[in-house]
Amino acid sequence: MTGSKTPPPAKTVDEGLERGIAGLTEERIRRIIRRVLAGETGARLKAYVDTCIHCGLCSEACHFFLSRDRDPAYSPVGKVKQTLWEILRRDGRVSPDFIKEARIIASTHCNLCKRCAMYCPFGIDVAYLMLVVRRICHLLGVTPLYIQDTAHSHAATLNQMWVKDDEWIDTLMWQEEEARGEIPDLRIPLEKEGADILYSVIGPEPKFQAQLIYQAAVILHVAGVDWTMPATPGWDNSDMAMFVGDNELMGRLKRAHFETAARLRVNRIVMGECGHAFRSVYDVGNRWLGWSMPPIPIVHAIDFYHELLEEGRIRVARRFEEPVTLHDPCNVVRGGGLHEKARAVIRRTCAQLIEMEPNREHNYCCCAGGGVINCGPPYKKHRVESNRVKAEQIAAAKLKGAKVVITPCHNCHSGIEDIIHHYELGVETRFLGDILYQVMEKP
Amino acid sequence: MNRFTDGSWNPAIFDLPLSSWRERFLGVEEIQASPSGDAAAAIVRLGQEGFTVCVNGETWPEPYEKLWHLRYAPDGRLVALGSREGEWTVVVNGVAWENRFSFVWNPLFSDEGGRIAVAFQQDMAYGMAVDDVPWEESFPNLTHPLLSPDGASCAAVVQTEPLNEGDIFKYRQGIYTAAVGGRPWERRFMNAWSPAFRPDGGSLAAAVRLGPSDYTIAVDATPWEETFACVWDPLFHPQRRTVLAPVRRGGSWWLAEDGRILWDRPFVQLWQQRVSADGKRIAAVVAPSFGRWTVAVDGRPWKADAGEMVSDPCFSPDGGRLAARFKEAGRWTVAVDGRVWNQRRGMVFSPVFSPDGSRVCVRFKDKGRFGYLLDDRPWELAAEAAWDPVFSPDGDRLLLRSLEQGVFRRRVLPLADFGKV
Numbered sequence A: 001m002t003g004s005k006t007p008p009p010a011k012t013v014d015e016g017l018e019r020g021i022a023g024l025t026e027e028r029i030r031r032i033i034r035r036v037l038a039g040e041t042g043a044r045l046k047a048y049v050d051t052c053i054h055c056g057l058c059s060e061a062c063h064f065f066l067s068r069d070r071d072p073a074y075s076p077v078g079k080v081k082q083t084l085w086e087i088l089r090r091d092g093r094v095s096p097d098f099i100k101e102a103r104i105i106a107s108t109h110c111n112l113c114k115r116c117a118m119y120c121p122f123g124i125d126v127a128y129l130m131l132v133v134r135r136i137c138h139l140l141g142v143t144p145l146y147i148q149d150t151a152h153s154h155a156a157t158l159n160q161m162w163v164k165d166d167e168w169i170d171t172l173m174w175q176e177e178e179a180r181g182e183i184p185d186l187r188i189p190l191e192k193e194g195a196d197i198l199y200s201v202i203g204p205e206p207k208f209q210a211q212l213i214y215q216a217a218v219i220l221h222v223a224g225v226d227w228t229m230p231a232t233p234g235w236d237n238s239d240m241a242m243f244v245g246d247n248e249l250m251g252r253l254k255r256a257h258f259e260t261a262a263r264l265r266v267n268r269i270v271m272g273e274c275g276h277a278f279r280s281v282y283d284v285g286n287r288w289l290g291w292s293m294p295p296i297p298i299v300h301a302i303d304f305y306h307e308l309l310e311e312g313r314i315r316v317a318r319r320f321e322e323p324v325t326l327h328d329p330c331n332v333v334r335g336g337g338l339h340e341k342a343r344a345v346i347r348r349t350c351a352q353l354i355e356m357e358p359n360r361e362h363n364y365c366c367c368a369g370g371g372v373i374n375c376g377p378p379y380k381k382h383r384v385e386s387n388r389v390k391a392e393q394i395a396a397a398k399l400k401g402a403k404v405v406i407t408p409c410h411n412c413h414s415g416i417e418d419i420i421h422h423y424e425l426g427v428e429t430r431f432l433g434d435i436l437y438q439v440m441e442k443p
Numbered sequence B: 001m002n003r004f005t006d007g008s009w010n011p012a013i014f015d016l017p018l019s020s021w022r023e024r025f026l027g028v029e030e031i032q033a034s035p036s037g038d039a040a041a042a043i044v045r046l047g048q049e050g051f052t053v054c055v056n057g058e059t060w061p062e063p064y065e066k067l068w069h070l071r072y073a074p075d076g077r078l079v080a081l082g083s084r085e086g087e088w089t090v091v092v093n094g095v096a097w098e099n100r101f102s103f104v105w106n107p108l109f110s111d112e113g114g115r116i117a118v119a120f121q122q123d124m125a126y127g128m129a130v131d132d133v134p135w136e137e138s139f140p141n142l143t144h145p146l147l148s149p150d151g152a153s154c155a156a157v158v159q160t161e162p163l164n165e166g167d168i169f170k171y172r173q174g175i176y177t178a179a180v181g182g183r184p185w186e187r188r189f190m191n192a193w194s195p196a197f198r199p200d201g202g203s204l205a206a207a208v209r210l211g212p213s214d215y216t217i218a219v220d221a222t223p224w225e226e227t228f229a230c231v232w233d234p235l236f237h238p239q240r241r242t243v244l245a246p247v248r249r250g251g252s253w254w255l256a257e258d259g260r261i262l263w264d265r266p267f268v269q270l271w272q273q274r275v276s277a278d279g280k281r282i283a284a285v286v287a288p289s290f291g292r293w294t295v296a297v298d299g300r301p302w303k304a305d306a307g308e309m310v311s312d313p314c315f316s317p318d319g320g321r322l323a324a325r326f327k328e329a330g331r332w333t334v335a336v337d338g339r340v341w342n343q344r345r346g347m348v349f350s351p352v353f354s355p356d357g358s359r360v361c362v363r364f365k366d367k368g369r370f371g372y373l374l375d376d377r378p379w380e381l382a383a384e385a386a387w388d389p390v391f392s393p394d395g396d397r398l399l400l401r402s403l404e405q406g407v408f409r410r411r412v413l414p415l416a417d418f419g420k421v
C-alpha cells in the first residue's frame, strides 16, 4: 500500500478475511480478476480509468478524507489507487494479502455514497470502482465475517436477519394485536390479493424494531390505505448481497421481492425508511435482473408520507415541538431526489427545522451505508472516527438549537446514533415515521 | 350451510346479501368465494371470544382466539389456520385437526384439492403435516414448502443442523438440502431453493448452490454435472421426464434441460418457464434486450413486448394457445399468442382459457373497482371484489363471482351475454 499516513486497520482480526485468504493462490486471484475485468466491467471501467487525471478534486467530497486529517489514502482517488489501479498495473498479479487489504478498503473505507462523483470534473463514480473490487473479493471468498453472515441469511431465508418464515408472520400478528390496543379495528392484512399497496420492510424491523411495523400499520390504517403484507419470504427489501459483491444473490432477493408483489397483484410497493434497500430495488438490483425501472413502482416512506399529508389522508394534530435537524440519506437524496419531499414532510409535522450544512445532495454520508456498518464491531471505531465531519455538522446544528436528528434511513439511523454516542453530542435520532406517528390525528 | 344457488350451469343470477354481517360482527375480513360460487365466507370478529368463520351467514361452531389465511381448497372445502390457548392447527369446514402446533402456515392444496398440507413449527422444530399427519422427522428450519400436484408427496428445503449466527464456515460446508416426506436427501448444499415435483410426485428437483458462485440443479439429490453462474427454479417436463431450468452463463440467461443448453439463443433474462400439457411446447418469460420483456415459445420471442413486466404465462388446456400478463406505462393487459390486447387496466389477474382454448377471460381491477375482459372486450362491473372467471366444461357459459354493493353475486351466463346482465 502506498501513500498512506494512517495505516489501514490491519490489526483488525476478521476471520472472514483471514480464513478467506488462507487457501488463495496468486494464480486463482489472477484468473478471477481477469474474469471480472473481461466479462463484467467493460467500457465503464475503462472510461473511468482512462479519464482520471489524478487531480484529487474528489478528495474534498469524502468524509473519510476530511475526517482523517486529509490523509490521501482516504481520498476517493487514493482508494482506487491502492486497489483497482494496482490490480490493473500488475495485470492481476497480486497477493492474497493485497486482496485482504483491498477488501478492507473497498468494504470499510468507502460507503459507496457517490458524493465524490459530484466533485469529479468527469463524474467518475468511485463507488462503482469500489464495487468492482468488492465483486472480485466476493468471487475469491474474501469477505468480512459479519456482512458475509448477513448475506448467508439472505440466501437461506431471503431476509437479512435469519427471521424464519413463521417468526415473520408471528411478529406481524403480535404488532397487529399491540396496535389494536390503540385502534381496536386495526388490521395488518396478510396475503390480501389485489390490495393497492404492498408494504415492505428490512429484516431488522421484525427482528429488533417491531414497533416500526406497528407505527406503519397505524399510519396506513388511519390513512385508509388498501394494503397488505406477505406471509411468505419476499417481504424483505434489504440487500447486503449487493454490498458484498454477490450479484447473483442480489438478483435472487430482488426477484423474490418483486414477484411477491406481483403474486399479490398490488399496484405499488411502499417501503419503510431505508436507503440502501431503496438503491437495491430502485436502481441496482432491478437493473441486474433486466428491468430498467422497478417493474412495480417503489415508493419510499418519505415520498409516501408526503403523499398522505398532501392529500390530507393524514392530518397533524399538533406539530413536534423540539427543533429538529435532518440528515439527508445518500441513497434516497443523491440516489432518489427525495430531499425536498423530506423537508415538506418535516415542515408539516415539526415546528422548526434547522438545516445541517452542507445539506440536500451535498450532505455528508452517515458513514454506516454501503454495508460498512454491516461489517460489524471490528470496524466500528474506524467507522465513527472516519466521520468527524458529520459530528461537526450535527454539533453545529445543535448549537443553533436542534435537539433531534431525523434520519429517514435505517443505516443512517444506526450510524448517526454511533456518532452521537462517540462524540457525545447529546441529541436524539428519530425516524420520520416516529415523528409522524407521534403528531398525527388518530381516531 | 344456507344454500342460495341451484349450483348448476343453468344461466341465472343468485344473490347473497352480506350487509347484515357487518351488523352481526365486530369486523368482517376479506370475503372468500367458493370455487363453484355457491358460498361466500369470511373470518369475522366476535369480541371477547375471538374469531370465527361465517359461511353464507352461518358461523363455524367453535370460536378461535385467532384465525387467519381463510381459503377455499379446489374441492370446495373451506380451510383456515386457527389458534386456541396458544396452539395452532388447521381448521377444515369448521373442524380442527387433531394435531396442535406452536405455529402453522403456508397451507397447500393438491390440484384436485383432496389433500391439504401445511408447514409447522413445534417447540422450535420445523416440519410439514399432510391431512393431519406430521412428518416424523423435524428440522432446525424449513422453507419452500411444497405439495406434489396429486398430493401424494410433500417436500421442503430444510436446514439439517443447528447453526450459530456468525458461523460462516459451517454454513459453507453445507447444511441445507431438500426433504421429501420428512426424509432429507443424503447430500447437503450451501443453499437449496425452489423445489419442484415431477407431476407424478416420484421425483424432486431443486436449485442448489454448491459454493459461493457455483449453481446448478439437483434432481433427487444428484446435481447436474454442469454448473452455472446462477440458476432459477427447475420444472419437470411432464412427458420427457427431464428437468428444465433457466441458467446463467457468460452474463446471459439460457434455458437448459438436464444440464444441457436447450434453446439456441440466450436472453438478458429468462424465467417462469412453462410446458404445455401435451408436452409439445415450452414457453418462458424473457427479456430479449435490457428493459424489454416478452414471452418466448420454443426459443422464439414474440414480436410484441412490454417495458415494465411480463408474467404468468399460461397455456390453454390443449396446449395450442398461450397467454401472459403484460404491463406497459403503469397499465396491465393480456397478450395471447403474441397479440397484445387493446384494453388496459390498473391490474389484470390471471388469464383463464376456455376448455377448447378459443376464448380467454380475465378479471381486472381499476381505480378500486373490479370487472372482466373477455377476448379484449370489457365488462365494467364496478364490483367491490371479484374472483377469477370459470368456463363451463363445454365452454359455452361463464361463472362469474363478484361482490356488488354489499351483495355476493353468482352469475352463470352464456358467453353471448357477456357484458349484458
Ligand code: SF4
Pocket (backbone or CB within 6 Å): A061, A062, A063, A064, A075, A076, A079, A109, A110, A111, A112, A113, A114, A115, A116, A117, A126, A127, A365
Ligand atoms: S465514501 Fe463516498 S465520497 Fe468517499 S470515496 Fe466512497 S463514494 Fe466517494
Ligand code: SF4
Pocket (backbone or CB within 6 Å): A051, A052, A053, A054, A055, A056, A057, A058, A059, A076, A077, A119, A120, A121, A122, A123, A124
Ligand atoms: S476528481 Fe475525478 S479525475 Fe480527479 S482524481 Fe478524483 S476521480 Fe480522478
